[in-house]
Amino acid sequence: MSSKPFILLGKTIPEGKRTVLDLEVAKLHTRTTVKVPVIVERSSNPGPVVLLLAGIHGDETNGVGIIREIINLELNKPKNGTIICIPVFNIFGYLIQTREFPDGRDLNRMFPGTLNGSLASQFAYQFSEKIAPIVDYVIDFHTGGGERDNIAQIRCNKNDEKGLELAKVFNPPIIVYSNNIVKSLRETLHKMGKTVLLFEGGKSKELNPTIINEGVNGTKNVLIHLGLIEGNITVRETPIFVKKAKWLRAQHSGMFKIRVANGSFVKKREVLGVIQDPFGDFKKKIYAPFDCHIFCINKTPIVNKGDALFHISLE
Template sequence: MNFDNKPEELHRQNIPTARLPSGTVIEIPILSYEAKAEGPTLFLMAGMHGDEINGVEIIRRIITQGLYKVSAGRVICIPVFNVFGFINFSREVPDGKDVNRSFPGSQNGSLASQFAYFLMQEVIPHIDYGIDFHTGGKQINNFPQVRAMLEDPTNKALANAFAPPFIINSPFREKSLRKESGKLGKSILVYEAGESLKLRKPAIDVGLNGMLRVMKHLGMIKEAPSPKSAPITISKSSWTRASRAGLHYAQARNGSFVKKGDIMGVISDPYGEYEKKIKATHDCYILSVNNNPVVNRGDALFHTGVVE
């Protein structure tokens, strides 16, 4: 790919990456903007999972509001990476695989692997830093949070600059974009907020303002919105799961702090024969809530985190 566009012009490249069975070409639009002054290259991407659309809206606003017009450095935007999933309201590509578990990819591998390979070969070598925008999947509602490698000083500094409500210490996952980019010295944050196939203004606003604070931290712009409060850093997190199937009524508020023994939710059967309270096993913050009212045994209900 060619990112040597004229300074202070928004450049769009429509990159053909695949075809539908009908023969229709699938293109990934990639937009880039370069300032006259030298500086870092910041990569902004959404739609890795096609049904996670809060990030798509964040980057759409970045484009329509001209927030990509930095005074130093370069911005590369991919509003929708997994075009297949986006048009099919799906997390995956048609082969059923998760693109974010397919890195570094292969030119002749599965469709998900080919998408990953394209990104690693054509885009990632040109960047310095990145923000990968996500939401919760399968009706999981994520309270606005950034996932970062806090052992990495650069990644930690970016996360603190973003200043979301929660910063979660998140080790690299195998075959993920974060891990494979990290091997190349590229520092990428993952922003998680909201629920799949639903647009939520608070999640979008926090992501947009956090992105601007990262730009300011990198010296790309001079002003950015101040965070409403200092981020809470979560050192360890875990899932509270359903001990039996039934109807789940979440009672604890997403993003809130609960104490050991507090009731977070209730599982009951449809016939009024039993009711089981879900209690917090320790003092913790609630990072995510499962909004699906019908659950099976073992389903993730609450993602909780503790601060050391």
């Protein structure tokens, strides 16, 4: 917003230029240096700094695909302000397609990190100290873990007025009220006074064209709204607000067949799925306990009693 030098990772970012920086994390045991590419597009005009970040969990590739497409369409080239893209944040997990860091920790539970802690904690600390302070807005792209398949949605705290305003501008199919998780990236950024949107869509280890399209269109809406790029905001339909939710869990173990489309509104006693054994001895139907929206389905073919199957709205 001011005319003072824009410095990121110790380097001055020139106006009107594309700059690619490397956030150095650590070395592999082979002594190969691992670097996280940070792509900076700074306009010649003042404006907010927006960070687009994906891959905090290494196997969540839909978010990587979203930012890649944003770069491909040159939506990250602002007329005003600055757009920073980090397509792959957890580069370790991305290389071997695992959720965690090499030390087994969930990076999204390690913020703001410490200077001399675990590898994941040190990496979180570098981000919190060197990148987070200079950004104004963040869109953090995620997918469902494992076989959990999320409808495209924005999650934000119900008391975050700025976040809710941007969530509506993003215009996803569903907006879920979600409290900040302790030591998560979202909680840390919120405490720093940043406005954060958490996008969820699809499941891990996939590139879903529908989810990627939702993420790109929503991000474009936000960038237009904030004045970084030119264009018209696209409003397709009014998002469904999920103020409270619960997981519908398996009452039996067995083979799981889904009988309802993800994102559906279902009526009480509607059959959502069937659990059956491989020997033909039993077949148990799963019924909707009440009228609700389904915004996540566990698409694993085999379930155990107690497994989370359907994420449904309570109100």
